[in-house]
Amino acid sequence: MPIELADLCRPAHTAVLTMEIQRGVVGDLSAFPQLADAAARVGVIPATARLVSTARSLGVKVIHCTAEFRPDRAGTAVNCQLVAAALRNPDHMLSGTPSAEIVPELAPEPTDLICPRLSGVSPFNGTSLDTWLRNLGVTTVIATGVSVNLGVLGLAIEAVNLGYQVVVPRDAVAGLPAAYADAVLDNTFPLITTLTTVDALLAAWSASSA
Secondary structure, three states: OOOOHHHHOOHHHEEEEEEOOEOOOOOOOOOOHHHHHHHHHHOHHHHHHHHHHHHHHHOOEEEEEEEOEOOOOOOOOOOOHHHHHHOOOOOOOEOOOHHHOEOHHHOOOOOOEEEEEOOOOOOOOOOOHHHHHHHOOOOEEEEEEEOOOOHHHHHHHHHHHOOOEEEEEHHHEEOOOHHHHHHHHHHOHHHHOEEEOHHHHHHHHHHHHO
16 A cells, blocks of 8 residues: 555655755766756756755755765776766866865755765765664655666665665656656656655645644
């Protein structure tokens, strides 16, 4: 029996995860302009900004899952084409530089957590994310960001493997090519996540707090 969205995403046990919504990925310093364009067409940044704003007001924890690199590349395995492409520019996504920053529209509040990773393509790999979520009493994660066909999918699969419920608002995620991202959302995500929209989530939160 499907769980009602309001019950699945009750603020006390839910966290919003933003996946690589960074200036150097989908923002003004993007090294992946096609991905940034895809995110802009979907409206990922404004949709996620609306979601995290309401989440914060309700006490829902917001965790920004970021990718970054050390200048000496220590801790980073260059073992796939995506990472190799990201490292072609030696100054791109360096820890503490503008390209690694979260986009201004999602500027972290003091209550937010930032969970950086130096290697791999999904946010649970080599980070404290799972420990943080468990310590916060989280059982449901809402996944936003990029990309549907890699990072967000990896996030969803790993979260399910770790025992979390995963909710994905379609208007807060994007991938390339757009048709492929839609196919993944239509054919893979329904098997492991609850697909919804930002408006539906906000309505569910409004109903649960009424």
